[in-house]
Amino acid sequence: MVDWRSDSDDDDNFEWESDGDGEPSSTPALRNLDAAGPSTLVRQDSNGWGNGEAPPPSLIEGYVGMGFPEEMVVKAIKDIGHSDANALLELLLTYKTLGDDAAVGNCSTSGFIPQSTEEDDDDLDSEYWEGDDDADGREAGSDGSSDEGFLRELSEMDKKINALVDMGYPEDEANLAITRCGVDAPLYVLVDSVCASQAAGEYEVTGRCFDSFGGRKKARLMEDSKKKRKRYGGRSQGSRPPLDEESMPLPNPMVGFNLPGDMLRTVSRKLPRQAIGPPYFYFENVALAPRGSWDAFSRHLYDIVPEFLDSKYMCAAARKRGYIHNLPIETRVNLLPPAPKTIFEAFPHYKKWWPSWDNRKHLNCLQTCIASAKLTERIQRALASASNPPPPSVQKYVMKECRKWNLVWVGKNKVAALDPDEFEYLLGFPRDHTRGIGKTERYKSLGNSFQVDSVAWHLSVLKAMYPNGVNVLSLFTGIGGGEVALHRLGIHMHTVISVEIGEVNRRVLRGWWDQTQTGTLIEIADVQSLTNERVDSYVDRFGGFDLVIGGSPCNNLAGSNRHHRDGLDGEHSALFFHYVRILSAVKSAMRRM
DNA sequence: CCCACTCGGATGATGTTG
DNA sequence: CAACATCATCCGAGTGGG
Numbered sequence: 001m002v003d004w005r006s007d008s009d010d011d012d013n014f015e016w017e018s019d020g021d022g023e024p025s026s027t028p029a030l031r032n033l034d035a036a037g038p039s040t041l042v043r044q045d046s047n048g049w050g051n052g053e054a055p056p057p058s059l060i061e062g063y064v065g066m067g068f069p070e071e072m073v074v075k076a077i078k079d080i081g082h083s084d085a086n087a088l089l090e091l092l093l094t095y096k097t098l099g100d101d102a103a104v105g106n107c108s109t110s111g112f113i114p115q116s117t118e119e120d121d122d123d124l125d126s127e128y129w130e131g132d133d134d135a136d137g138r139e140a141g142s143d144g145s146s147d148e149g150f151l152r153e154l155s156e157m158d159k160k161i162n163a164l165v166d167m168g169y170p171e172d173e174a175n176l177a178i179t180r181c182g183v184d185a186p187l188y189v190l191v192d193s194v195c196a197s198q199a200a201g202e203y204e205v206t207g208r209c210f211d212s213f214g215g216r217k218k219a220r221l222m223e224d225s226k227k228k229r230k231r232y233g234g235r236s237q238g239s240r241p242p243l244d245e246e247s248m249p250l251p252n253p254m255v256g257f258n259l260p261g262d263m264l265r266t267v268s269r270k271l272p273r274q275a276i277g278p279p280y281f282y283f284e285n286v287a288l289a290p291r292g293s294w295d296a297f298s299r300h301l302y303d304i305v306p307e308f309l310d311s312k313y314m315c316a317a318a319r320k321r322g323y324i325h326n327l328p329i330e331t332r333v334n335l336l337p338p339a340p341k342t343i344f345e346a347f348p349h350y351k352k353w354w355p356s357w358d359n360r361k362h363l364n365c366l367q368t369c370i371a372s373a374k375l376t377e378r379i380q381r382a383l384a385s386a387s388n389p390p391p392p393s394v395q396k397y398v399m400k401e402c403r404k405w406n407l408v409w410v411g412k413n414k415v416a417a418l419d420p421d422e423f424e425y426l427l428g429f430p431r432d433h434t435r436g437i438g439k440t441e442r443y444k445s446l447g448n449s450f451q452v453d454s455v456a457w458h459l460s461v462l463k464a465m466y467p468n469g470v471n472v473l474s475l476f477t478g479i480g481g482g483e484v485a486l487h488r489l490g491i492h493m494h495t496v497i498s499v500e501i502g503e504v505n506r507r508v509l510r511g512w513w514d515q516t517q518t519g520t521l522i523e524i525a526d527v528q529s530l531t532n533e534r535v536d537s538y539v540d541r542f543g544g545f546d547l548v549i550g551g552s553p554c555n556n557l558a559g560s561n562r563h564h565r566d567g568l569d570g571e572h573s574a575l576f577f578h579y580v581r582i583l584s585a586v587k588s589a590m591r592r593m
Numbered sequence: 594c595c596c597a598c599t600c601g602g603a604t605g606a607t608g609t610t611g
Numbered sequence: 612c613a614a615c616a617t618c619a620t621c622c623g624a625g626t627g628g629g
Contacts, residue, residue, distance in 0.1 A: 286600060290625070373618085404597085
């Protein structure tokens with residue numbers, strides 16, 4: 001039993017920096033890994049309150065109203081103060097997770113940490129948790145001298161290769177995965193990597209023979225792994241904490257667990273017992289979030305390994321996203337008709353003006369803003385005054401802008417940004433889905449939405465499981481990419497509870513719903529108002545939820561945003577933690593059913 | 594090291610509506 | 612003319628790959 005009332009510091013996951021000056025959202029949840037000195041840690045004053053200020057009673061009541069026990073709130077505020085609401089919320093959720101899991105560990109349904117309960121030591125779960133065992137072993141072992149570290153790495157590598165081979169993967173691929181992810185990557189990350197590489201190999205098999213692990217490449221692999229080792233050694237000598245090695249590696253190619261059309265391979269994964277649905281859940285975010293974000297997402301979602309998928313494998317535009325979900329992955333089916341996978345398949349009429357030196361086959365990520373008319377005019381002028389074909393310098397300039405702004409060729413020397421209609425088409429929405437709102441708002445909403453085919457690929461497994469339809473709790477719905485995906489899969493939605501702050505987005509969803517659906521849609525503007533009690537009552541009223549789906553507003557996470565880009569430390573984090581809170585509320589309400 | 598890529602925003606100018 | 616919507620321009624860093 002985890003005692004969250006304890007004042008001891010034994011949970012080293014949560015040492016918090018204090019900002020002290022009461023400025024909101026400046027207490028980093030993740031930056032603690034970057035070694036906050038003891039002087040920056042919260043010290044409690046004689047009253048026992050961190051930060052030297054007692055919280056207003058209304059504050060405590062507010063959190064109690066959200067469903068946290070009062071002592072828990074008091075303890076959390078004592079620990080980190082109440083100036084940073086987000087950090088406080090994260091801490092409360094962590095307490096609750098620990099507490100809940102410890103509580104339910106006694107009953108037969110689940111246990112958060114399998115090792116802690118006796119009968120969980122069967123081979124079912126140990127495979128999944130092996131990565132953690134290794135981590136323990138690493139801590140116990142010495143990492144002082146670099147020679148010792150090198151030896152440890154060698155044996156570690158053998159161990160992991162053996163484990164992967166035992167699981168049925170070819171030795172070469174195990175090797176490759178370790179090269180890619182590092183020796184210290186947990187086993188499940190390596191498995192993920194092997195799967196991804198196999199999927200990629202089969203995806204590209206059409207044009208090439210399958211001899212991709214031949215001798216020529218092996219030499220290069222050895223080089224790579226030497227380099228990696230050197231890098232690792234250099235770092236462990238203490239210039240920087242080895243954060244990179246610990247953090248979640250992005251698979252390359254970013255093909256997810258599997259792709260449509262590669263039916264030979266059966267992928268399987270083990271989920272922690274506690275994560276197994278129903279309810280099924282599906283959380284999405286940008287893949288290129290700041291360092292440590294995905295570790296944190298995963299940590300708060302049952303340590304499930306994210307599935308990273310670039311939608312350029314599903315349609316003609318790239319979109320690198322990560323998904324944490326507990327859906328089965330073996331019996332997926334692709335949406336029909338399949339989306340066009342290249343620019344020319346999607347827009348054959350652009351072929352006419354497409355110059356041979358523009359070799360793009362896919363568009364880049366569709367963003368919320370488009371190129372200005374001035375820019376395309378500059379390009380046109382540059383091309384008009386150049387030879388044909390233009391000199392390399394002009395080609396380079398034009399290509400750079402084309403990639404940056406996703407321009408397409410619509411006339412002689414003439415490039416243009418994509419229309420909102422084309423955004424809709426590429427993203428898998430029905431035509432005119434966002435028609436009727438402002439043009440810039442269409443771009444904004446579409447740029448922030450799901451790629452429907454990619455999401456539908458993942459959600460397709462629900463169709464056989466719920467032939468009569470589903471109840472959905474949809475957080476940060478946007479223009480309803482998840483709902484459109486379910487609809488296009490032919491999955492009936494009895495009820496959708498949708499939380500979306502944007503008024504125009506709600507209007508878009510409502511408009512689409514009323515035209516296409518017969519079920520009930522309940523729209524909620526403010527996630528704060530969806531309290532745990534309200535979740536409970538919805539669960540009672542609708543008999544539980546089959547799917548909790550949430551795309552995360554990316555404002556503070558996208559690479560292009562220089563304004564407070566703070567990982568899990570900004571307003572954004574509050575939204576993620578609302579996702580976690582609400583999912584947890586659904587789960588416990590459904591356990592009581 | 595260089596360079597590509599990224600679910601962006603604050604600002605002031607210009608255009609549109611009532 | 613005021614209020615509002617849209618546009619243009621500058622801005623800019625973190626991460627990862629070659």
